[in-house]
Amino acid sequence: MNCFEDLKWRGLVKDISSPELEKKLNEEKLTFYIGTDPTADSMHIGHFSSFLIATRLAKYGHKPILLIGGATGLIGDPKPSLERQMISKEDVLKNVAGLTKQAKEIFGFEVVNNYDWTKDLSVLDFLRDYGKYINVNYMLDKDIINRRLESGITFCEFAYTILQGMDFVHLYKDKGVTLQVAGSDQWGNITTGIELARKKEDVELYGMTMPLVLDANGVKFGKTEGNALWLDKNKTSSYEFYQYLINTSDEVVVDYLKKLTFLNKEEIEKIEKEHKEKPELRKAQEILAQEIITFLHGEEEYKKAKTMSKALFSEDITNLSSEDILNNFRDMEHVIIEKEMPLEDLLVTGNICQSKRESRELISGNAISLNNKKITDNMYLVTKEGAIDKKVYLIKKGKKKYYLGIFN
RNA sequence: GGAGGGGUAGCGAAGUGGUCAAACGCGGCAGACUGUAAAUCUGUUCCUUCGGGUUCUAUGGUUCAAAUCCAUAUCCCUCCA
Numbered sequence: 001m002n003c004f005e006d007l008k009w010r011g012l013v014k015d016i017s018s019p020e021l022e023k024k025l026n027e028e029k030l031t032f033y034i035g036t037d038p039t040a041d042s043m044h045i046g047h048f049s050s051f052l053i054a055t056r057l058a059k060y061g062h063k064p065i066l067l068i069g070g071a072t073g074l075i076g077d078p079k080p081s082l083e084r085q086m087i088s089k090e091d092v093l094k095n096v097a098g099l100t101k102q103a104k105e106i107f108g109f110e111v112v113n114n115y116d117w118t119k120d121l122s123v124l125d126f127l128r129d130y131g132k133y134i135n136v137n138y139m140l141d142k143d144i145i146n147r148r149l150e151s152g153i154t155f156c157e158f159a160y161t162i163l164q165g166m167d168f169v170h171l172y173k174d175k176g177v178t179l180q181v182a183g184s185d186q187w188g189n190i191t192t193g194i195e196l197a198r199k200k201e202d203v204e205l206y207g208m209t210m211p212l213v214l215d216a217n218g219v220k221f222g223k224t225e226g227n228a229l230w231l232d233k234n235k236t237s238s239y240e241f242y243q244y245l246i247n248t249s250d251e252v253v254v255d256y257l258k259k260l261t262f263l264n265k266e267e268i269e270k271i272e273k274e275h276k277e278k279p280e281l282r283k284a285q286e287i288l289a290q291e292i293i294t295f296l297h298g299e300e301e302y303k304k305a306k307t308m309s310k311a312l313f314s315e316d317i318t319n320l321s322s323e324d325i326l327n328n329f330r331d332m333e334h335v336i337i338e339k340e341m342p343l344e345d346l347l348v349t350g351n352i353c354q355s356k357r358e359s360r361e362l363i364s365g366n367a368i369s370l371n372n373k374k375i376t377d378n379m380y381l382v383t384k385e386g387a388i389d390k391k392v393y394l395i396k397k398g399k400k401k402y403y404l405g406i407f408n
Numbered sequence: 409g410g411a412g413g414g415g416u417a418g419c420g421a422a423g424u425g426g427u428c429a430a431a432c433g434c435g436g437c438a439g440a441c442u443g444u445a446a447a448u449c450u451g452u453u454c455c456u457u458c459g460g461g462u463u464c465u466a467u468g469g470u471u472c473a474a475a476u477c478c479a480u481a482u483c484c485c486u487c488c489a
Contacts, residue, residue: 081419083484152484249446280443313444355455358437365451367438398437400444 001265002026003060009265010258012053014184017194017207021179024206025062032057032179033171035067035114035164037077038095039087042232043102045244048296049213049221049260050183051107056262057181058109065175066103070096070115072164077189078148078157102231106296114167117174130162133199134192142188161192168193172205184209213259215252231296237331238297242305243400245289246282250275253284261291304331312402318372322389325404334404335395343368343380352395352403362397369396370405 190207335350393405
């Protein structure tokens with residue numbers, strides 16, 4: 001299987017700017033870039049799913065450059081319905097540093113920052129050197145802008161696409177970049193760059209987008225319980241990652257294996273077959289978790305996450321000593337219990353619940369267990385005596401969320 | 409600059425003086441079922457010392473009573489210049 005066929009088979013090709021790209025990907029070694037704006041100080045799993053294509057292309061001999069948008073992040077690309085809240089310059093700087101470090105660690109590619117070539121550009125030069133090449137009518141036709149005409153869009157965000165187009169042209173001149181890859185929502189910005197390059201440099205650049213990775217309900221991959229899954233393992237533990245992945249629904253797990261792992265066609269088809277026969281074993285989900293966590297955090301972390309999950313979900317934890325628990329579940333969110341108190345208060349102090357009302361709702365609704373025992377009395381006193389080795393409580397909220405309560 | 413229309417909970421959206429802590433939908437959380445799945449069904453979704461307290465862009469005002477009426481500010485949309 002050649003490069004393009006491989007990408008196609010995995011469902012990673014949505015749009016390509018020209019049919020020639022297929023041949024180029026198969027026969028030439030291209031330098032390409034993929035970018036992200038620094039909206040947070042760590043990448044999340046959405047970045048992972050799209051940046052992985054860079055690693056994939058690199059395996060076929062193409063040269064990846066990761067762009068962190070220190071300049072474009074100051075503007076913000078138009079979201080579907082709302083104007084973005086601007087991020088302060090200090091935050092952008094901080095985020096750029098975080099992402100750059102992470103991108104190098106996880107993906108190991110060259111990282112560039114578009115602030116470097118944008119910061120000294122004057123408004124007049126911007127308008128003359130770039131603005132003159134792009135027709136407003138052309139911009140209005142772009143979906144990313146068009147869908148905002150109803151709700152309103154400021155000039156700031158309107159101009160974003162040109163900034164991104166400038167990056168493409170700059171990287172072409174500076175680094176010989178001829179291809180930009182991105183998620184499908186970036187199509188409009190990619191084509192602006194291609195247009196600029198054609199007009200300004202008289203050269204044909206290429207763009208390719210991949211579909212957003214969605215779950216069975218059409219929700220973006222990685223959206224869970226309101227918290228993002230961060231790639232920084234200090235922000236999201238390997239255990240949390242494992243839990244997210246092991247719960248992948250049957251309908252999409254094979255698709256995820258294709259898109260998010262480096263397993264080849266034969267391997268995936270074999271897993272698919274087994275998975276269809278015995279979905280309840282969740283073998284495919286297990287492999288997915290293994291592949292992704294190993295790639296991101298390393299094998300040690302994967303094993304830890306797996307051991308921890310196994311202990312929590314398929315073994316009787318009441319046999320464990322407090323030491324075992326503290327060792328195995330070190331990454332788990334925990335509450336330091338300063339003094340004995342009713343359960344409803346503990347849940348609030350530990351940030352397990354937002355309010356006492358919620359705390360009571362959960363307790364009386366059978367949703368809270370202490371050391372695997374359901375507690376339904378709001379005023380149940382959490383005492384030292386009741387703790388494992390007079391030290392630790394394993395607090396379970398709902399079916400899957402665990403917290404440690406540790407006596408001081 | 410002018411004319412008009414708007415700003416309601418995480419989001420969308422009803423409500424146009426008291427029966428409003430605010431319908432409904434989505435989302436979130438939880439329960440049942442299960443495979444730590446999906447689908448489905450059920451409950452719940454401002455805070456509370458359970459007396460009550462604080463909400464409908466903001467600040468003042470009218471009224472026994474305001475999300476609802478008035479004034480000013482502010483932000484957004486549409487059209488005109």
